Amino acid sequence: MMDFPPDTLRDLRVSYELDSLREESMPAEPLELFRAWLKDALEHQLTEPNAMQLATISADGSPSLRTVLLKGLGEQGFEFFTNYESRKGREIAADARACAVFLWAARHHQVTVRGRIVKLPRQAAESYFASRPRGHQLGAWSSAQSQVIAGRKALEEQREQTAARFGDGPIPCPPHWGGYGLVPHEIEFWQGRPDRLHDRLRYLLEATGTWRVERLCP
Numbered sequence: 001m002m003d004f005p006p007d008t009l010r011d012l013r014v015s016y017e018l019d020s021l022r023e024e025s026m027p028a029e030p031l032e033l034f035r036a037w038l039k040d041a042l043e044h045q046l047t048e049p050n051a052m053q054l055a056t057i058s059a060d061g062s063p064s065l066r067t068v069l070l071k072g073l074g075e076q077g078f079e080f081f082t083n084y085e086s087r088k089g090r091e092i093a094a095d096a097r098a099c100a101v102f103l104w105a106a107r108h109h110q111v112t113v114r115g116r117i118v119k120l121p122r123q124a125a126e127s128y129f130a131s132r133p134r135g136h137q138l139g140a141w142s143s144a145q146s147q148v149i150a151g152r153k154a155l156e157e158q159r160e161q162t163a164a165r166f167g168d169g170p171i172p173c174p175p176h177w178g179g180y181g182l183v184p185h186e187i188e189f190w191q192g193r194p195d196r197l198h199d200r201l202r203y204l205l206e207a208t209g210t211w212r213v214e215r216l217c218p
Ligand SMILES: Cc1cc2nc3c(=O)[nH]c(=O)nc-3n(C[C@H](O)[C@H](O)[C@H](O)COP(=O)(O)O)c2cc1C
Pocket: 048, 051, 064, 065, 066, 067, 068, 069, 070, 080, 081, 082, 083, 086, 087, 088, 089, 145, 146
């Protein structure tokens, strides 16, 4: 197998000089800047611009992390959909604290969100599920997400059984499938700057409901 020269990783280096963050230009609401950065990622046609890494905590206090797709931003914060019986679903049920990171590397942007996760209403799950391609809908019924399975063949058999069960009829949203929202109390915006003196501006939610901005050392 081809390998890369030993110094490849050591010498990988990106120079960050696309933009800057200044306290006086920060909006009062962090979601306004988040939307602007997401729009920037969409306009630059980055791959999966709505992907976020979501960290949760297991009952014994150990972290776990995976990627999910942001599907909405609203009253319930950063919204995503998944299987409630997956590892993340079980962890969230026991401990609602979570952290998410968006990395738009080509734009030298990172956003870190900390908060608590709430379940979205059933109606949100049903309406989003109905908008998904039929194959994805079948997939949700055919996969006990995060459970061990004997092999690929067993998974495909489950998919065939599900397809036979629903035939040409509509596929309802599985009861174990739905949405969550990460309601933030802290959002940090990171903008890469020259010489590793990056800008890090963090919004903290005050008891009064307003956001306070502070700068962190890079
Ligand atoms: C780009 C990308 C997007 C993904 N989006 C989702 C998603 O929106 N919902 C989801 O349940 N899993 C999604 N996954 C799969 C998860 O990363 C993960 O494998 C799965 O949810 C099981 O995680 P868990 O065992 O920690 O619960 C995505 C994976 C990738 C690479």
